[in-house]
Amino acid sequence: MTGRDRLVAIIVAALVATVAAWILVVGPKRNEAAKLGGQVTAAQKQLDSAKGQIAAAELDRSTYARNYQVVAELGKAVPQDAETPSLIYQLQNAATQARVDFRSVVLAQSSSSSAASATPGATAGSTSTAQPITISFQGNFFHLANFLGRIERFVVATNNKVSVSGRLMTLNGINFAAASSGFPHITATITATTYLLPATESLTTGAPSTPSAGTSTVSGSGSTTSPAPAAAITP
Amino acid sequence: MRAVNLIPNEARRGSGSSSRSGGAVYVLLGVLAVAVVLVTVYVLASNRISDQKAQIGALQAQASQAQGAAARLAPYVEFAKLAQARAATIRQIATSRFDWQAALGGLSRVVPANTSLQSLAGAVAGATPGGSATSAAASALAGNSAGPSIALTGCSDTHDDVARLMSRLRLVNGVTEVTLQSSTKGGGAQSGASVSSAGGGGGCPAGSPSFALNIAFAAPATGVTAAAASPQAASSTPGTTAPTTTTTGGTK
Numbered sequence: 001m002t003g004r005d006r007l008v009a010i011i012v013a014a015l016v017a018t019v020a021a022w023i024l025v026v027g028p029k030r031n032e033a034a035k036l037g038g039q040v041t042a043a044q045k046q047l048d049s050a051k052g053q054i055a056a057a058e059l060d061r062s063t064y065a066r067n068y069q070v071v072a073e074l075g076k077a078v079p080q081d082a083e084t085p086s087l088i089y090q091l092q093n094a095a096t097q098a099r100v101d102f103r104s105v106v107l108a109q110s111s112s113s114s115a116a117s118a119t120p121g122a123t124a125g126s127t128s129t130a131q132p133i134t135i136s137f138q139g140n141f142f143h144l145a146n147f148l149g150r151i152e153r154f155v156v157a158t159n160n161k162v163s164v165s166g167r168l169m170t171l172n173g174i175n176f177a178a179a180s181s182g183f184p185h186i187t188a189t190i191t192a193t194t195y196l197l198p199a200t201e202s203l204t205t206g207a208p209s210t211p212s213a214g215t216s217t218v219s220g221s222g223s224t225t226s227p228a229p230a231a232a233i234t235p
Numbered sequence: 236m237r238a239v240n241l242i243p244n245e246a247r248r249g250s251g252s253s254s255r256s257g258g259a260v261y262v263l264l265g266v267l268a269v270a271v272v273l274v275t276v277y278v279l280a281s282n283r284i285s286d287q288k289a290q291i292g293a294l295q296a297q298a299s300q301a302q303g304a305a306a307r308l309a310p311y312v313e314f315a316k317l318a319q320a321r322a323a324t325i326r327q328i329a330t331s332r333f334d335w336q337a338a339l340g341g342l343s344r345v346v347p348a349n350t351s352l353q354s355l356a357g358a359v360a361g362a363t364p365g366g367s368a369t370s371a372a373a374s375a376l377a378g379n380s381a382g383p384s385i386a387l388t389g390c391s392d393t394h395d396d397v398a399r400l401m402s403r404l405r406l407v408n409g410v411t412e413v414t415l416q417s418s419t420k421g422g423g424a425q426s427g428a429s430v431s432s433a434g435g436g437g438g439c440p441a442g443s444p445s446f447a448l449n450i451a452f453a454a455p456a457t458g459v460t461a462a463a464a465s466p467q468a469a470s471s472t473p474g475t476t477a478p479t480t481t482t483t484g485g486t487k
Contacts, residue, residue, distance in 0.1 A: 006259070007258055007259055010259060010262050011262055014265065014266040014269070018266075018273065021273050022273065025273070025277060026273055026276050026277050026280065029280040029281060029284065030276070032280075033280045033283045033284045033287065036284055036288060039287070039291050040287050040290050040294065043290075043291050043295050043298060044294055046294070046295075046298040047294050047297050047301060050301030050302045053301070053302075054305050056312065057305055057308030057309065057311055057312050060311040060315040061308055061311040063315065064311050067314055067318040068314075070318045070322060071314075071317065071318050071321060074318075074321045074322060078324075078325060141339070142343065145335070145336050145339035146336065148335040148339065149334075149336030149337075152332060152334070152335065156329065157326040157330045162326050162329065170332050170359075171333070171335055171359075172358065172359050173356070173358040174335060174356070174357045174358075175354075175355070175356045175357075176352075176354060176355035176356070178353065178354075195328065
C-alpha cells in the first residue's frame with residue numbers, strides 16, 4: 001500500500017467516523033433537544049391556560065356577592081319547595097290590590113317535566129319542576145284583567161335584567177263566566193304553572209362555603225397567597 | 236565536477252514532514268477540527284436539554300400551582316354559571332308568557348256597546364280553553380291554534396253587530412284570526428246551544444243572536460310556554476281535577 005492509498009483510507013475512515021458520530025451521538029441529542037422544546041411549549045401553554053382559568057375564576061370570585069344576590073332573588077321566583085303560604089300571600093296581596101275576591105286555590109302534584117327543556121344555553125342544573133295550580137277569583141272584568149297583569153308581573157324580564165317580586169307563574173288558561181250573583185260579577189278560573197327547583201338542587205347549590213379564601217397569584221417565579229377581605233355575603 | 240547540496244535534508248524546501256507523511260498531518264488536523272465541532276454541537280445540545288428540562292420542571296410546577304389555585308376557585312366559576320343559567324331559564328319562561336292583561340284590555344276596547352259577553356275562555360297553545368265551561372266546538376277550534384286563543388260567547392242585537400265585533404276584534408294587537416263558530420238568533424231566553432252551555436249568565440234576549448267565536452293570537456316570541464304548560468293544563472282544568480293529583484290550599 002502506497003502512502004497515497006493510506007491517506008485515502010484515513011480520509012475515508014475519518015468521514016465514516018464523523019458521520020457515525022453525528023448519527024449515533026449528536027443527532028439523537030439534537031432530536032431530544034427538539035422534543036424537549038415541544039414539551040416546553042406545551043408546558044407554557046398549560047401554564048397560560050391555567051393562568052387564564054385563574055383570571056376568569058378571580059372575576060367570578062369578585063362577582064360572587066352579586067351572583068349570590070341574583071340567585072337569592074331568583075329563589076323568590078323559583079323556590080326550592082312549594083312554599084305554598086308565600087304563594088297564597090302573594091296571590092291574596094295581588095287580589096287585594098286589584099280589588100278582586102280570591103276564592104280558591106288548588107295545587108296539583110308537581111310535574112317532573114322540565115320547564116327549561118327548550119332553553120338554549122341552559123345547563124342541566126337549570127331545569128325547573130312545574131307545579132300546576134288552579135285559582136279562582138271573583139270581580140269585574142277590568143279588575144280581573146288587572147289581577148292577571150299583576151301576577152304576571154311578579155317576574156318581569158327585560159333584555160338584561162330579571163326583576164322578581166314574587167313567584168314565576170305561567171298562565172295556561174283562563175275562564176271567565178258570570179258569577180252566581182250575576183253580572184257584572186265574574187268568576188275567573190285560572191290554570192297556571194308555578195316552578196320549583198329540582199329536588200336534587202338547593203337554592204344555592206355549589207355556593208362556595210368559604211368565600212373569604214385567599215387569593216392565589218401565580219407568577220413566573222412561583223405563587224403567592226394573599227389574604228382576601230371577608231366577603232360581605234349573607235345568605 | 237559534481238555539485239554537492241550542502242543543505243541538510245530536513246531543511247531543504249519541499250522535503251518537510253508533511254511531504255514525508257504524504258499529507259497525513261492535514262488529514263489529522265481536519266479530523267481533529269471535525270471532532271471539535273462535533274463535541275461542541277454535542278455539548279451545546281446537552282446544555283440545551285438540561286436547560287429545557289429545568290424549564291419544563293419549573294413550568295410544570297407553576298402550572299400545577301396555577302391549576303391548584305384554579306381548582307380552589309372553581310366553585311366560584313360553577314356558582315356564576317349556575318346564576319347565569321337560572322337567570323336565563325327564568326328569563327326564557329317569563330318572556331315566553333302570553334300577556335293576558337293586554338289581550339283582555341284590547342278585547343274590552345273593541346267590544347261594541349250593544350254586545351255583551353257571557354263567557355270567555357282563554358288558553359295558551361296546546362291547552363284547551365275553558366275546559367268544561369265552554370262549548371266543545373269552541374274548544375276544538377282554539378285547540379287547533381298555534382298560539383294563544385280566546386273563545387267568546389255572548390249576545391248582540393243583530394248579526395251585523397256580530398260581524399262588526401269580529402272586524403273590530405281583528406284590530407286587537409296580536410290577533411291573527413277571528414273565527415266564528417255560530418251566530419244564532421233564538422226565540423227565547425236561552426237561545427243557542429253554545430250560549431246555554433256556557434252557563435251562569437242567562438241567555439240572550441228574544442230575537443237577539445247569540446254568538447260563539449274564537450280569537451287566535453300570535454304566539455309569544457320565544458315559546459317554551461306550551462311545551463311546559465300543556466301537561467299541567469290538561470291535569471288542572473277547572474272542575475276536572477284528576478284523581479291522581481294531590482290538592483292543598485283553600486276554597487272560599
